[in-house]
Amino acid sequence: xxxxxxxxxxxKKRRLGTKSSLNTFCFDNGLEPATLSRYENGKRGIxxxxxxxxAHAFKQTPSEFLADFEKECALSGAAIR
Numbered sequence: 182x183x184x185x186x187x188x189x190x191x192x193k194k195r196r197l198g199t200k201s202s203l204n205t206f207c208f209d210n211g212l213e214p215a216t217l218s219r220y221e222n223g224k225r226g227i228x229x230x231x232x233x234x235x236a237h238a239f240k241q242t243p244s245e246f247l248a249d250f251e252k253e254c255a256l257s258g259a260a261i262r
Contacts, residue, residue: 186223191250193221195239210238 196206196217205223207214211234219225227235229243236246 187228187254188250189221189223190234191253192217192227196221199239202255206238210234 185240196203199206201209203218205215207217209226212231216225216241217235218226220231232243232246237242239246
């Protein structure tokens with residue numbers, strides 16, 4: 182469960198770093214705003230299809246996105262289980 186919570190926070194942090202509103206980010210990347218909101222708030226697990234869209238929104242492959250997430254967790258001391 183900790184992994185799910187941490188990746189939710191990471192997605193929100195990355196989106197906010199783009200200075201995009203939830204609606205703009207979703208419109209630009211083919212995501213539903215309600216779905217991304219649930220991801221960011223840890224209320225829903227992320228589907229592989231949407232993980233790919235989110236990673237591509239940051240100009241990364243899913244592997245690169247997850248590797249960056251795991252690096253950030255290691256730096257912050259957060260659990261990634």
